[in-house]
Amino acid sequence: MQKEAIHQLIVKLTLNKDWLNDPVIVNQVKLLGDQLSSTRRSPINYNQIQGIIVYYLDGSKKVYTSLKSCCEGEKLFKGTIQKYILSESPIADGRYFRIIR
Numbered sequence: 001m002q003k004e005a006i007h008q009l010i011v012k013l014t015l016n017k018d019w020l021n022d023p024v025i026v027n028q029v030k031l032l033g034d035q036l037s038s039t040r041r042s043p044i045n046y047n048q049i050q051g052i053i054v055y056y057l058d059g060s061k062k063v064y065t066s067l068k069s070c071c072e073g074e075k076l077f078k079g080t081i082q083k084y085i086l087s088e089s090p091i092a093d094g095r096y097f098r099i100i101r
Contacts, residue, residue, distance in 0.1 A: 006036045044085070050100040052081070057094035070097075 010032050019025045052070045054062045064070035071078050074095070084090070085097045 003036060006032050010036075044082075044099065046082075046099075052085070053098045053100060055096040055098070063100075 010029055013019060013025050013029055013032075016022075016025075019029075046067045049067075052064045052067060054064070054070065054074060056062075062073070064073055067078060067081065070076075070081055074081070076091075080091075081097055084095075085099055090096050
């Protein structure tokens with residue numbers, strides 16, 4: 001079930017003010033909540049990674065040992081690099097960022 005469908009079902013189940021007094025509805029909401037929390041990605045601990053690889057459009061790549069060194073070398077903010085690592089999409093100029101675990 002997709003996240004939106006789970007949210008819609010939880011909203012429908014909790015429309016009644018007394019839904020907390022009905023153990024069947026409470027159990028259903030708990031089960032749906034567990035499904036919803038399992039779809040969330042766990043955050044990346046950037047202190048435990050082996051490095052970051054930057055792939056360029058010309059086919060070359062550069063390896064950085066830490067997020068800080070990548071920020072300095074690529075002249076980008078930490079949040080920008082993290083966003084593109086999580087989204088697994090290229091930045092506007094075509095660079096890809098991947099972590100080494």
